[in-house]
Amino acid sequence: MQKNTYKQMATLMAPYLKKGIAYRQKQVRRLLAIYDDIFAHEPYLNDEITRVGRKQIIGYWERTKGESSAVRKEKYKVLCLFYNKANLRGKVPKPK
Template sequence: MKKNTYKQVCTVMAPYKKKGIPYRRKQIQRLLTILEDIFEHEPNLHDELERIGRKQIIGYWRRTEGESPTTRQEKYKVLCLFFEAANLRGHVPYPK
C-alpha cells in the first residue's frame, strides 16, 4: 500500500481510533491488513480506495476462508465502519 493511501485510511478512521482502547487499535490493524491484501491481489486498483468494491471484497473473503467465524465477523464490522466513514459507494458483502 502506498504511503498516501495509508494516510487516507488513518485520517478516515481517526475518530474511531481512541487512545487506550486496544481493541480499536487491533481493528485498525486488521483493516490495514485487509486493504494491503486486496491491493496486492487486485493489480488494477492502483491503490485507489474509491475503486474497492463488492468484487474485491468477495475475493478477499474467498482467500481467507480458513479463518474462524469470529475473526471474519470482526473483519466484516471494521470494513463496514470504514465504508461508512469514507463514504464509499456500495456495501460490504457478508462473509459466507
C-alpha cells in the first residue's frame, strides 16, 4: 500500500482510534491488512480507496475462506464502519 493511501485511511479512522481502546487498534490493523491484500492481488486499482468495490471485497472473502467465522464477522464490521466513515457508495458484501 502506498504511503498516501495509508495516510488517507489513518485520517478517516482517527476519530475511531481516539479513545485508545486496544480492540479498536486491532480492528484498524485488520482494515489496513484487508486493503493491503486487495491492492496486492488487484494491481489495476492503483491503490485508490474509491476504486475498491464489491468485486474486490468478494475476492478477498474468497481468498480468506480458512478464517474462523468470528474473525470474518469482525472484519466485516470494520469494513462497514470504514465504508460509512469514507462515504463510499454501495454496501459491503457479507462473507459466506
